[in-house]
Amino acid sequence: MAPPAGAADTLPPETPWLTLTSDERGRVLRLSGAWRLAHLVPIEGALAGVAGVPAVVDGSALTELDSAAGLVLLRALGEAEPGFIGFAPAHARILAALRARRIEPLPAPERRSNPLSRLGRRGVDVGALLLGHLQFFGRLMAAFGELLRAPRRLRMRELVVQIEQSGLDAVPVVMLVSALIGVVFTYLLGLQAEKYGANIFVVDGVGIGATRELVPIIVAVIVAGRSGAAFAAQLGAMRLAEEIDAIRTLGLSPDQVLVVPRVLALMLVLPLLVFAGDAAALAGSLAIARPMLDLGPTAFLTRLREALELRHVLIGLGKAPVFALAIALIGTRMGMTVGRDTRAVGLATTSTVVQAIVAVIVLDAIAAVLLQGLDW
Structure with missing residues (x-):
């Protein structure tokens, strides 16, 4: 039953605002x-005590009204x-100005989740990323x-252009870093070997460790930071400029045009870079062997x-072609699927380097376990 005309609903006496x-x-x-900003808290409390939506809002008794209080009123009306x-x-x-702008309330701050839920979300994100890489690998195999x-x-x-950029241009930095790795590795092993008069066995550790593990990983990391990032940046820029859409239109x-040449080029040049790195690492070890270990070249x-x-x-x-496939796959996929803004290109390039380095280390660990099981 509706209340009689003019009857006022009961409101707390401490809310004189309405x-x-x-x-x-x-x-x-x-x-x-x-109705001003200074009184916003009691005004919000008074509006919260009103049940239902009024048909008419009468402002004849208002003495002041600013935009903050007006916004609270419009949000209460919904x-x-x-x-x-x-x-x-x-x-x-x-x-009228507030209603024309249609200002929406700020979203409520996201509640901080517990570590377990954050770990679960990260796991889901990683799973989606790996699934995307697997799908792209299927497309690559079809190509x-x-x-x-x-x-x-x-x-x-x-x-040929990709072989030059990914291979020939990378030879100086690969050989320099590999030679320094050979020097440092020889120095560290020599410090321990000298204590027992086993200087000659440093050659064993440097030769086997550098050619089998160190140089392939170091070269792959260099290529990941150099060529993998370049693939993502180049293809991301092409996607941003809609050049990839133009290729499809033609x-x-x-x-076939963009991905296959890059993947194939990297798989061809990385073994050659690893071989050059092996030679440079052994040369660096040889150079420091005489002053450090009293071992002549002969x-x-x-x-x-x-x-x-x-x-x-x-x-x-x-290992090199496997590392190359992983690096090229991640780099080209991140570039082909990047968002259409410059910030996304930068994020994709950074993510490519991180993913490629992690992939190289994981693949090397898997290879080490498998080869150990085969007694190789």
């Missing part, structure tokens, strides 16, 4: 007092459109299958030939 009445127009919300009457011209203009059926589809010019496959090379079996070198070289 009165809710009913008449022939329906429920009328009468505002009073100075999507409803009651009639606004009795407002002074200045107050009406404020409400290689098409290339085997029609070798003329291979873009030789693009392949009826060509972006995988004694060093003779011991190296006795200790370093060919299988260790081949294992290191065999």
Whole structure:
């Protein structure tokens, strides 16, 4: 049963900011007092005590109204459109401006989740990332299958350019870093070997450790930071400029034009870079062997030939194409799927380097376990 016309709903006496009445127009919300920012907390409390949406809002008793209080009023009304009457011209203009802007309330701050839920979300994100890489790997294998059926589809010019950029241009830095690794590794082993008069066995450790493990990982990390990042940045910029869409419009496959030459080039040049790194690491070790270990070149090379079996070198070289496939796959996939803004290109490039380095280390660990099981 509706209350009689003019009857006021009971409100706490400590909230003088509004009165809710009913008449022939329906429920009328009468505002009073100075609705300003300084009184926002009690005003919000008074509005929270009003049940239902009024049909009319009467502002004839308002003495002041600023935008903050007006915004609180409009948010309390929600999507409803009651009639606004009795407002002074200045107050009406404020409400009209706020209603025209349609200012939405700020989202509530996200509740901090516990470590277990955060770990679960990270796990889901990593799983989605790995699934995306697996799907892209399937596309890449399909593209290689098409290339085997029609070798003329291979873009030789693009392949040669990528071989030069990923391989030849990387030789100086690879050889420099590998030579320094050989020097440092020899120095560290020599410090311990000298205590027991076992200087000659440093050659064994440097030869096997560098060719089988150290140099392939170091070279792959260099290539990941150099070529992997370049792939992501180049393809990301092309996607941003809609060049990839233009390739599709011409009826060509972006995988054949852009992805296959980069992956194939990196798989071809990385074993060569690892071989150059092996030579540089052994040369660096040889250079410091005489002053550090009192081993001349003849004694060093003779011991190296006795200790370093060919299988260790081949294992290191065999890892290179696998590392190259992982680096190129991650780099091209991140570039082909990057968001269409410059910030996303930067994030994709950084993510490519991190993912590629992690992938190289994981693959090397898997290879070490498998080879140990095979007694290789």
